[in-house]
Amino acid sequence: MVDQMWAGVRERVGVLGGTVGFFGAATHGFRLDPVLAPAEVEALEARLGTTLPDEYRSFLLQVGAGGAGPCHGVYPVHRTGDGWAWSGDGADLADLDRIAEAFPTTGPDPEALAVLVAQRPDEESFEGEDEYDTAMEEWDDRVGELLWAADRTVGAIVICHIGCGQREWLIASGPERGRIWSDNRVDDLDLAPLLDPDGRPVTFARWYLDWLDKAEQHLRQQAG
Structure with a gap:
């Protein structure tokens, strides 16, 4: 069943090559990398x-190792001199040595985070720019310790860049395995599961195929 969901998808993406004005198209150009071989x-x-989540694993084997996809595209995975790596803005945030560990579904205490956000330095309350910069650096360090701790994203892979430092992760291990989580920590928000309009968790296949449906609809509208 998982294998069948990708039937014809690579060809459908190829048809979209001339689509313009669709978010992210200028980045990935609706181009897909070659698929990976089973041995790879x-x-x-x-x-x-x-093992990788089933939907993503079959995507690599049948659709491509990365390229055209939601937002600015699916981060490609490829061999490197050291073995394997995903490439893209922030892809190195994922610790590949800890992918087998269960992804934590809860992050920092929301109340503690809210208190810290409320303590963000106000530039107008400082007499000089140097004093403000120092206060911001100290505050950023505190936020980093709370939101960006290495343990927060074990068991997950950065899969896509939304823009402005926002990203999406594919959970590879633990109870959320196979689902997509949004990362808005750049805006001082914790990671959160991506949900559909009905409040249901979005899996990798749903995430990708919904994007493809919207891209095809955009192309039809362009054609009139």
Whole structure:
């Protein structure tokens, strides 16, 4: 069933090559990287110490190793001199040595985060720019310790860049395995599961195929 969901998807993406004015198209150009061979996926999983979520695994084998997709595209995964890596803005935030660990579904205490956000330095309350910059650096360090701790994103892979430092992650291990989580920590918000209009968690396939449907609809509207 998982294998069948990707039937014809690579060809559908190819048809969209001339689409303009669709968010992210200027970045990925509706181009897909070549698919990975089964032996390559197995080597990647050996590097991670765990199997990839089924929908994403079959995507790599049948659609592509990355490229055209939601927002600015699906981050490609490829061999490197050290083994394997995903490439893209912030892809290195994922600790590939800890992908097999369960992704934590809860982050910092919301009340503690709210208090810290409320304490953000107000530039107008400082006499000089140097004093304000120092206060902001100290505040950023405190936010970093709370929101950007390495343990916060174990078991997950950065899969896509939305823009302005916002990203989306594919959860690879733990109870949220196979689902997409949004990362708005740049706006002082914790990671949160991506939900559909009915409040249901969005899996990798749903995330990708919904994007493809919207892109095709945009192309039809362009054609009149």
